[in-house]
Amino acid sequence: MTQVMSNRMNELREVVAEVLEVEPEEITETSHFVDDHDADSLRAIEILARLEKLYKIEIPQTELPKMENLRAVYDVVKQYAGWQD
Amino acid sequence: MTWYPVVEVVRDGERLAVHRGPGSGPALVLAHGLEDSWHTWQPFVDALRGDLPFTPYALDLPWRAGAKYAWVHHTGPADLLRHALTLLPEPPALLVGHSFGANAVLELLADADRPRLEAAVLLAPYFRPPDDPIDWRLFDRELARFRAVIGEGVRLKLGDRRRTLDEDLVDSMVAKTLDRVGPLGFVALLRQFITTTDLDLDTVPVPTLVVSGATDAALAGPRTEAFRRAMPAATVHTRADGGHFCHLEQAAAVTTEIRQFLAALPAPTVA
Numbered sequence: 001m002t003q004v005m006s007n008r009m010n011e012l013r014e015v016v017a018e019v020l021e022v023e024p025e026e027i028t029e030t031s032h033f034v035d036d037h038d039a040d041s042l043r044a045i046e047i048l049a050r051l052e053k054l055y056k057i058e059i060p061q062t063e064l065p066k067m068e069n070l071r072a073v074y075d076v077v078k079q080y081a082g083w084q085d
Numbered sequence: 086m087t088w089y090p091v092v093e094v095v096r097d098g099e100r101l102a103v104h105r106g107p108g109s110g111p112a113l114v115l116a117h118g119l120e121d122s123w124h125t126w127q128p129f130v131d132a133l134r135g136d137l138p139f140t141p142y143a144l145d146l147p148w149r150a151g152a153k154y155a156w157v158h159h160t161g162p163a164d165l166l167r168h169a170l171t172l173l174p175e176p177p178a179l180l181v182g183h184s185f186g187a188n189a190v191l192e193l194l195a196d197a198d199r200p201r202l203e204a205a206v207l208l209a210p211y212f213r214p215p216d217d218p219i220d221w222r223l224f225d226r227e228l229a230r231f232r233a234v235i236g237e238g239v240r241l242k243l244g245d246r247r248r249t250l251d252e253d254l255v256d257s258m259v260a261k262t263l264d265r266v267g268p269l270g271f272v273a274l275l276r277q278f279i280t281t282t283d284l285d286l287d288t289v290p291v292p293t294l295v296v297s298g299a300t301d302a303a304l305a306g307p308r309t310e311a312f313r314r315a316m317p318a319a320t321v322h323t324r325a326d327g328g329h330f331c332h333l334e335q336a337a338a339v340t341t342e343i344r345q346f347l348a349a350l351p352a353p354t355v356a
Contacts, residue, residue, distance in 0.1 A: 040122070041150040042242050042258070045265070046250075049257040061264040064151075 029071040102145035110138030111178035118184030119148045132336040154269035163192035183208040195284035205293040208332040211303035214311030286316035293319045294346040298327025
């Protein structure tokens with residue numbers, strides 16, 4: 001993982017941790033938001049809305065079911081933000 | 086003792102589940118509203134309990150938050166609710182519904198093949214009076230109401246967290262939620278609303294308490310009186326300062342009304 005990727009992953013981790021009200025280090029790339037962190041559909045929507053605002057992008061809500069862990073969130077944001085890493 | 090899952094099935098591609106809460110006594114069964122969750126009932130049940138003997142069962146229905154609403158193409162909320170009731174480990178004594186869930190209960194009550202119940206409680210149901218024509222004004226009005234209620238629900242569910250969020254972020258969350266529900270969710274609600282006029286509500290023998298809020302367009306104004314005329318078995322309480330979610334925002338007052346209603350039933354078992 002490049003430094004840029006690592007920085008972006010950590011930024012996403014901070015956002016997710018704030019929404020799920022857990023410590024950032026509790027969220028691994030593959031820990032499941034619902035099964036491991038008690039997320040519900042409203043928290044998932046809040047994550048989506050915060051990411052849109054932070055990166056000034058628009059992510060269709062149809063991507064929500066995919067965004068079940070940090071790695072998947074990274075991949076979705078990368079696609080819509082046009083990250084090249 | 087906490088809530089725990091009793092049963093979960095998939096019927097025609099739709100997931101139905103039952104969760105049991107703490108308590109013992111006759112079965113009190115709860116049907117949530119559209120884009121809501123079975124979890125919504127936990128504080129309500131805590132407020133209702135007191136010394137009432139009942140076993141709470143919260144249904145998890147295919148109009149939960151995040152639902153796909155594919156069932157709209159081949160079935161309706163009353164059939165789904167009827168099937169969910171067959172999953173219970175004991176017969177329901179009292180059936181409680183909120184909003185879309187309340188209207189699913191209402192449809193079941195109006196059916197000649199209704200379940201045997203001691204009583205029903207409808208929280209914030211909606212009703213179309215016979216003189217309210219099905220035209221584009223109705224469509225626009227109900228779509229606006231639908232959008233407003235979804236927004237009210239999102240804000241309510243955020244609870245104390247709402248104070249920490251920018252209002253534009255909350256607006257964005259509401260917009261995302263409406264996107265996710267999509268037209269099918271609205272179609273389900275619109276069809277249910279329109280057909281309330283045609284239900285055989287005057288044949289319902291089950292004592293039914295209806296609690297609605299005066300600021301909730303679902304059953305406000307002339308709809309209240311029209312509903313009273315249509316359903317003589319219903320006792321309608323309109324809370325002057327209540328909205329669509331008054332059973333959560335004013336849980337103590339609403340559950341007191343329910344307890345008084347149950348206590349006044351002839352030979353009640355849930356009272």
